[in-house]
Amino acid sequence: MLKxxxxxxxxxxxxxxxxxxxxxxxxxxxxxxxxxQDLDGKDQKALxxxxxxxxxxxxxxxxxxxxxxxxxASIGRVVVAGYQRQHKYGYAxxxxxxxxxxxxxxxxxxxxSAQCYxxxxxxxLGFNEIGxxxxxxxxxxxxxxxx
Numbered sequence: 001m002l003k004x005x006x007x008x009x010x011x012x013x014x015x016x017x018x019x020x021x022x023x024x025x026x027x028x029x030x031x032x033x034x035x036x037q038d039l040d041g042k043d044q045k046a047l048x049x050x051x052x053x054x055x056x057x058x059x060x061x062x063x064x065x066x067x068x069x070x071x072x073a074s075i076g077r078v079v080v081a082g083y084q085r086q087h088k089y090g091y092a093x094x095x096x097x098x099x100x101x102x103x104x105x106x107x108x109x110x111x112x113s114a115q116c117y118x119x120x121x122x123x124x125l126g127f128n129e130i131g132x133x134x135x136x137x138x139x140x141x142x143x144x145x146x147x
Contacts, residue, residue, distance in 0.1 A: 002059060002089050003052045004096040006104070009044045016050065019057035027079045036137040038077075042069070047104055049097045051080075051089055058084040059093040065105050072111040072145070073101045094125050098146070109147055116140040 012020070024038050045068055051059030058081040064074045075097045080089045101110055114122050116133055119142065127144040134141055 001053070002087070002092050004049060004059075004093065005052070006047055006049050006096070006100045008047060012048060016057065020048065020050065020060050023057055023060055023079055023081055024077055027082065028077075031082060032139065034137050034139060047100060049093060049100055051093045051096075053084065053089075057081075059089040061093055061097045063097055063101055063104070066107060070111040072109045073105050073107040074111050074113075075101065076112065078112075090121060091125070094122075098125070109145065112144050112146075113141050114144045116142050119144070 007016075021038070028034060028038060029036070042064070043062065046062035046064055049061045049063060050057055059079065061075050061078045064070075064076070066073045068074075069076065075094070078090065078094060078097075080093065098110065101107055110127075112122065112127060113136060114127070117140075119129060122144050125146070127146045130143045130145050132142075
């Protein structure tokens with residue numbers, strides 16, 4: 001069972017921050033073989049949606065209020081530990097993130113920058129593609145919007 005909590009940057013414990021950054025690095029840098037600057041100075045402004053299993057961070061997103069990242073509210077850095085993906089925690093963490101956007105910002109329109117191979121996953125959550133595909137850090141992405 002996944003326990004999901006939402007915290008501001010200041011509410012994160014040192015251990016939680018370490019595990020979040022470790023998970024993001026493990027998947028976005030090592031697994032996807034993509035050298036990029038994950039520590040982008042935006043974590044301090046984000047709300048962090050964290051999925052714990054047995055006290056360990058195994059799923060994560062960060063969300064932003066409208067006007068910070070995009071004109072709309074946004075969800076990014078969506079990640080699930082490789083060894084936990086068979087449990088469909090991606091859906092659980094995204095559904096919690098969508099709910100957090102509604103509760104924290106009173107918004108239902110959400111924009112994301114999705115890796116193209118995950119379009120169907122995001123379609124299943126109510127997101128639709130907008131615009132053309134583009135490269136972000138060498139990986140094909142597409143903007144998607146949920147109304």
